[in-house]
Amino acid sequence: MGKGAMRIDVVTLFPELIENCLRSGVVGRAQERGLLAVRTWNPRDFATDSHRTVDDRPCGGGPGMVMMIGPLQAALERAQDGDGPVRTVYLSPQGVRLTQAKVAQFARGPRLVLLCGRYEGVDERLLAHAVDEEVSIGDYVLSGGELAAAVLIDAIGRLQDGALNDAQSAEQDSFSDGLLDCPHYTRPVRGALGDVPPVLLSGDHAAIRRWRRKQALGRTWLRRPDLLARTELDAESRRLLDEFRREHEAARDQTEAGTRPD
Structure with a gap:
């Protein structure tokens, strides 16, 4: 020991x-x-x-x-x-x-x-x-x-110092900050099941962090609203969540419009 x-x-x-x-x-x-x-x-x-x-x-x-x-x-x-x-x-x-x-x-x-x-x-x-x-x-x-x-x-x-090869892995886990984790992707970048979101390939670390935070907020809103209700959000997080909601509703409306009979 x-x-x-x-x-x-x-x-x-x-x-x-x-x-x-x-x-x-x-x-x-x-x-x-x-x-x-x-x-x-x-x-x-x-x-x-x-x-x-x-x-x-x-x-x-x-x-x-x-x-x-x-x-x-x-x-x-x-x-x-x-x-x-x-x-x-x-x-x-x-x-x-x-x-x-x-x-x-x-x-x-x-x-x-x-x-x-x-x-x-x-x-x-x-x-x-x-x-x-x-x-x-x-x-x-x-x-x-x-x-x-x-x-x-x-x-x-997994929370013991040195247990994970990358210490940031634990910090990004679901629930570590009261939210679910953001979605993750790897190669191939393009495939039959879809493409990797372009922001993750941009090399813009600030934009990537913002996207991941927005996705974590949005995923929690969709799947575990009880967690979101217990999480105190700062002004930036509230803006990102509002942005996610608008995008989600727009995508849903577009999908529904595409399935309506002419």
């Missing part, structure tokens, strides 16, 4: 799932460069019976099983052990929605412990005692918290 590297510990019944997800790509490179250290802890290793039991029937009856306090608590205590402040997060569909701002907040900390539930969930007493917050990656239910944990670690890993 490199000096100053962020450390993330994951308590999971399926450590191989986490490890396989994080072996490649940006997060794999961040670990290789000593920028991020990820370690897994299996509650079964802390079970006290010969069957390595980690779950039991829910009190009050009902379907499924509930993860027990004992093995999870022991695994969490080992994961939380070490120097520096630790924030413990339970991946749960009942948690607060994960956003880029929340990812950035986690990425600034030196230690993070992620608890992955399975079955019908985790004994509520453990959550109240050992977890700082619950986080959800969306309004749907997964078989367990492992994939959600991998998503969170991937998002955090």
